[in-house]
Amino acid sequence: MKRVVITGQGTINALGHDVPATLEAMREGRCGIGELDIRDVERLSIRIGGQVRGYEPEAHFNRQQIALYDRFTQFTLLAAKEAMEQSGLSFIGELSQMSGVVLGTSGGGMNTLDENYRSVYEDGKNRVHPFVVPKLMNNAAASHVSMTYNLKGPSFTVATACASSNHAMGLAFQIIRAGGSQVMITGGSESMLCFGGVKAWEGLRVMSKDACRPFSANRNGMVQGEGAAVFIFEEYEHARARGAEILAEVVGFAMTADASDIVMPSKQGAARAIAGAIRDSGLDPSDVGYINAHGTGTAANDKTECAAVADVFGAHADELMISSTKSMHGHLIGGTGAVELLACIMALKDGVIAPTVGYQEPDPECTLDVVPNVAREAKVDVALSNAFAFGGLNAVLALRRA
Structure with missing residues (x-):
């Protein structure tokens, strides 16, 4: 079994257009959620989101690229570029044949879908652009990353709603650990903040109209976000041989299914995923110092997640730090686990725990240390990243300090 390390990271999201800006916002506990600036926003009941501002x-990209790249693909390519530059890698020869890309997304090209439905049904046009299908397909971002960086190994897209990124990164980890690849570009992206995307989520009645307050007793729902985060996962000996900076080591992964309800979370399913990731890492539960929670800000998710953590960790649960950065960047659906992995790496590498902002009232069903409102300095050796999706699909990653 090969060891797997992270040698590059990149992002664009509501907190910043790159990793340094994002981590600075997390350290400052700054919230990137605000009023939506999209077409027909006045027809929406939900008018807030973690939107990427100031992005042109x-x-x-040139005009031909914009015609081919949906917004979620654009975000992915920008994040991948930053990660690749940090890694210092170049994919030529045998390394190209042995490297690939696994990305997560839930909606894929939702902006393209929305625009073209409008074109046909609202504007009455009978023809759409010939690139509509390759622009909106879920694997578009993964395919463009593979073409941009000459990746000829295992390459595909995972779509498991809110767990998509964690599933993608977990599979990339397993591919390298099993010897199937030396390097994998992985992570996820999402851009659903268009009229149709927000209107669909309104129908679920799980959205907040004012703020995302995970674990706070007065929480009233989730808030959508958009963006991408991409990482370079690399076999340890390969990274060491070339003198690469190692940001963190990926040491465990587990995925489970609740097999119970299409939208309601299950404590048992979440607990099995958390325990499975720890078991896969070969570590003890007491080694874990920080958990980046799924923490959506809905009544059901937060109390279920706290109960699952308490079940797995027992008395050690009271010593854990657990925070939800969705309170700052919103819920990126299929891209959310990737952006949240940045907070795990920051905890391990820099000793800074990102806070849960917007926390106002203690909840007797969420009594864990949720790092309320202010970032905290602490030495952490092992961190977990939780993702629990609609459909009852759970994915948890375990990382260790390099």
Whole structure:
């Protein structure tokens, strides 16, 4: 079994257009959620989101590329570029044949879908652009990353709702650990903040109209976000041989299914995923110092997640730090686990725990240390990243300090 390390990271999200800006916002406990600036926002009941502000596609892509890249693909390519530059890798020869990309997304090209439904049904047009299908397909981002960086090994997309990124990164980890690849580009992205995307989520009645307050007694729902985060997962000996900076080591992964309800979370399913990731890492529960929670801000998720953590860790649960960065960048659905992994790496590498902002009232059903409102300095050796999706699909990653 090979060891797997992270040698590059990149992002664009509501907190920043790159990793340094994002981590600075997390350290400051700054919230990137605000009023949506999208077409027909006045027809929506939910008018807030973790939107990427100040982003101009023309500053990064030419006209032909914009015609082919949906917003979620654009975000992915920008994040991948930052991660690749940090890693210092170049994919040529045998390394190209042995490297691939696994990305997570839930909606894929939702903006393209929304625009073209409008074109046909609202504007009455009978023809759409010939690139609509390759632009909106869920694997578009993974395919463009593979073409951009000459990745000819295992490459595919995972779509498991809110667990998509964690599933993608877990599978990338397993591929390298099993010897199937030396390097994998992995992570996820999402861009659902268009009229149709927000209107669909409104129908679930799980959205907040004012703020995301995970674990707070007065929480009233989740808030959507958008963006991407991409990482370079690399076999340890390969990274060491070339003198690469190692940001963290990926040491465990587990995935479970609740097999119970399409939207309601299960304590048992979540607990099995958490315990499975720890078991897969070969570590003890007492080694874990920080958990980046799924922490959506809904009544059902937060109390279920706290109960699952308490079940797995027992008395050690009271010593754990657990926070939800969704309170700052929103819920990126299929891309959320990737952006949240940045907080896990920051905890391990820099000793800074990102806070749960917007926390106002203690909840007797969520009594864990949720690092309320203010970031905290602490030495952490092992961190977990939780993702629990609609459909009862759970994925948990375990990381260790390099």
